[in-house]
Amino acid sequence: MFVEYQKKKDYGVIYLNRPEKRNAISKEMAAMLGTVLNKAKKEEIKFLVLTSKDNKVFCAGGDLTYLHGNLSREEAYARLNPMKEILYKIALFPVPVIALLNGNALGGGCELATACDIRIARNNTKFGFIQANLGILPGWGGGTLLYNKVSSSFALEWLTEAKVLDSQLLEKKGWINRIVKEHDIDDMDVLLKDYISKSYRQMRLLKDQHIKSWTNRNLFFEMTEEVKKTAMLWDSEEHKQAIEKFLLRK
Numbered sequence: 424m425f426v427e428y429q430k431k432k433d434y435g436v437i438y439l440n441r442p443e444k445r446n447a448i449s450k451e452m453a454a455m456l457g458t459v460l461n462k463a464k465k466e467e468i469k470f471l472v473l474t475s476k477d478n479k480v481f482c483a484g485g486d487l488t489y490l491h492g493n494l495s496r497e498e499a500y501a502r503l504n505p506m507k508e509i510l511y512k513i514a515l516f517p518v519p520v521i522a523l524l525n526g527n528a529l530g531g532g533c534e535l536a537t538a539c540d541i542r543i544a545r546n547n548t549k550f551g552f553i554q555a556n557l558g559i560l561p562g563w564g565g566g567t568l569l570y571n572k573v574s575s576s577f578a579l580e581w582l583t584e585a586k587v588l589d590s591q592l593l594e595k596k597g598w599i600n601r602i603v604k605e606h607d608i609d610d611m612d613v614l615l616k617d618y619i620s621k622s623y624r625q626m627r628l629l630k631d632q633h634i635k636s637w638t639n640r641n642l643f644f645e646m647t648e649e650v651k652k653t654a655m656l657w658d659s660e661e662h663k664q665a666i667e668k669f670l671l672r673k
């Protein structure tokens with residue numbers, strides 16, 4: 424299974440499990456994420472963790488064999504939009520969602536991490552909103568969400584420069600909440616003890632308050648606009664060449 428869900432005593436864990444493709448999100452994985460999020464929502468969990476099954480890459484973004492460069496704008500919209508729905512579900516999930524970033528993330532992988540409420544990263548990891556280098560922009564609503572998580576000027580800088588940044592810098596910028604040593608990241612019960620010690624009701628109320636704190640009141644509309652705008656850039660020569668370069672690199 425490319426996406427697995429495990430219910431622990433107090434919390435749920437979603438694992439991305441497609442290491443051979445660096446957890447690139449395929450059509451099937453997007454559907455599986457929807458299924459496990461619906462399942463987790465029905466359970467009495469204090470929080471939800473999103474992580475990768477192995478400690479190499481958290482997520483290499485959208486699967487570029489599915490989200491290839493030869494799609495029409497309409498096709499691109501239809502293929503991007505399901506992950507926007509997933510990111511929106513995560514953002515509005517009734518208890519806090521913690522991204523346990525045990526590996527690097529690029530493109531949509533950073534969008535997915537941004538949809539979570541808290542990001543805990545393994546030491547020496549790197550993250551890149553690199554979409555602008557591929558002739559597009561974030562297309563799952565993650566660009567919109569980024570503006571809720573870091574300062575507006577840093578969000579614009581990161582999205583525009585499209586650089587891969589290290590976790591230390593991103594902690595200073597507020598995108599990463601905590602950095603942990605490699606050997607500490609696997610023991611979730613210890614790592615997340617301050618969340619486990621709170622009650623289910625406390626965690627629901629805290630998440631509810633967090634959602635109400637967002638300045639962006641029209642989140643769903645703006646995330647959908649983001650998908651539309653990125654789909655409009657899909658057929659640019661720059662984008663086609665960037666994707667072809669990756670797919671034909673070997």
Ligand SMILES: CCC(=O)SCCNC(=O)CCNC(=O)[C@H](O)C(C)(C)COP(=O)(O)OP(=O)(O)OC[C@H]1O[C@@H](n2cnc3c(N)ncnc32)[C@H](O)[C@@H]1OP(=O)(O)O
Pocket residue numbers: 443444445447480483484485486487488490529530531532553554557562563669673
């Ligand atoms: C929503 C829009 C977006 O997400 S745009 C951003 C898309 N993502 C990217 O551009 C990242 C592309 N991937 C990479 O740069 C590298 O694979 C990274 C993640 C740095 C890992 O490098 P490395 O550890 O050397 O592995 P590799 O390149 O040999 O890849 C291993 C196998 O995984 C695959 N893979 C990787 N990323 C994707 C992807 N995004 N979509 C589809 N497949 C991907 C590679 O093709 C490779 O597969 P294979 O072994 O050649 O069959």
